[in-house]
Amino acid sequence: MKIALIGYGKMGHAIEEIAVKRGHTIELAVSIENVEDNTVENIRKADVAIEFTGPESAFENVNKCLEAKVPVVCGSTGWLDRYQEAVWNCNEQNGALLYASNFSIGVNIFFEVNKRLAQLMASQKEYDVTIEEIHHTQKRDAPSGTAITLAEQILEVNPLKKQWINQPGNNKGDLLVISKREDPAPGTHIIRYQSDIDDIEIKHTAHNRYGFALGAVLAAEFIYGRRGIFNMGDVLGL
Ligand SMILES: NC(=O)c1ccc[n+]([C@@H]2O[C@H](COP(=O)([O-])OP(=O)(O)OC[C@H]3O[C@@H](n4cnc5c(N)ncnc54)[C@H](O)[C@@H]3O)[C@@H](O)[C@H]2O)c1
Incomplete structure (x- = not known):
């Protein structure tokens, strides 16, 4: 899979390491330093997007991925007051969204x-x-x-x-x-x-970030090719 990493900090780097080991490629990696690359056109080049930026930007980024028609896995926390809006947008766009407060x-x-x-x-x-x-x-x-x-x-x-x-x-x-x-x-x-x-x-x-990062990559593999709203329970069959 070609992955767009939106948020290339501690989690973004851990996700990259695992994704590459599992045979995926990183199509786009966006942090605050190259935020101008975070466009619908660039996201569209990926098969799936993984969003780990933070509370202030998560909602906007999720919407951008939905607009690009790219399934999005979101791990940013602290934006749940707008989660329902994101669900509506996802359903309207016939897109795919998987949010988890914790991916491990x-x-x-x-x-x-x-x-x-x-x-x-x-x-x-x-x-x-x-x-x-x-x-x-x-x-x-x-x-x-x-x-x-x-x-x-x-x-x-x-x-x-x-x-x-x-x-x-x-x-x-x-x-x-x-x-x-x-x-x-x-x-x-x-x-x-x-x-x-x-x-x-x-x-x-948690002893380190590996568990969160692995879960996020498993979630990306799960959501690829799907439509709808999902959670980690769906990925893990719980
Ligand atoms: N769900 C989970 O399992 C889980 C696990 C760990 C962390 N988190 C959450 O993930 C988020 C990120 O955590 P982290 O430890 O990687 O943080 P971090 O500060 O190390 O990295 C954040 C990254 O997002 C980038 N960024 C910030 N604003 C941006 C914007 N507007 N556009 C594009 N990029 C932007 C930063 O430049 C940086 O690269 C936090 O909300 C944290 O609570 C969730």
């Missing part, structure tokens, strides 16, 4: 464990649940996209929690998501259920 296989299995644990704990009123996420200091959005996915999975089944919050408060109906920034930390997520009697904790720790 381990985290997507962790999502399934979180959903199951949340179901089991939904009627256990004596436990209070909190989420903690730890990332490197360059990360611009908080909480992490992965923590938001985990929180939404809990909110879906836990009748005691109404919304997630990022700062401690006094409302028991709020699900607290604690964000910590320290170096080096590719990404840690912890779900804690605490009671006076005992605690239950599940934790995922």
Whole structure:
């Protein structure tokens, strides 16, 4: 496959390394230094686009790929307030979009464990649940996209929690998501259920970016030739 890499930073470079090893070629690599190359015409030369820029530019880039009629895999986090708009645009263009807050296989299995644990704990009123996420200091959005996915999975089944919050408060109906920034930390997520009697904790720790990059390339291979809206569950058959 010919790949357009939109965002050629830490993730873009890791994705390039894996994509080339898997026999793909990089048709276009765009960063802020050559942003003038980020055109619909250039994107159109690729079979698939992989977008990892950041919260400010993700929505615009996704739309550009849809306009170019090139399936797009997006890993940028912090732009979900516009995700639904991107879905509408994708459907209107009869395009293909795959967004994942986290591309690693381990985290997507962790999502399934979180959903199951949340179901089991939904009627256990004596436990209070909190989420903690730890990332490197360059990360611009908080909480992490992965923590938001985990929180939404809990909110879906836990009748005691109404919304997630990022700062401690006094409302028991709020699900607290604690964000910590320290170096080096590719990404840690912890779900804690605490009671006076005992605690239950599940934790995922990323050791490096390889898992995210490999997942993004697998997602690109999956979306090539397809039409519609997809997620990592579709790629991994979860
Ligand atoms: N979904 C996942 O699994 C996952 C994993 C890791 C990181 N992320 C997210 O991916 C994004 C990128 O992460 P990173 O660590 O590679 O960041 P980074 O800062 O190392 O790289 C960002 C790249 O995007 C480029 N860029 C910024 N604005 C641009 C624009 N307007 N047009 C074109 N290029 C632009 C920068 O020049 C740079 O090359 C972040 O939102 C991060 O949270 C997601």
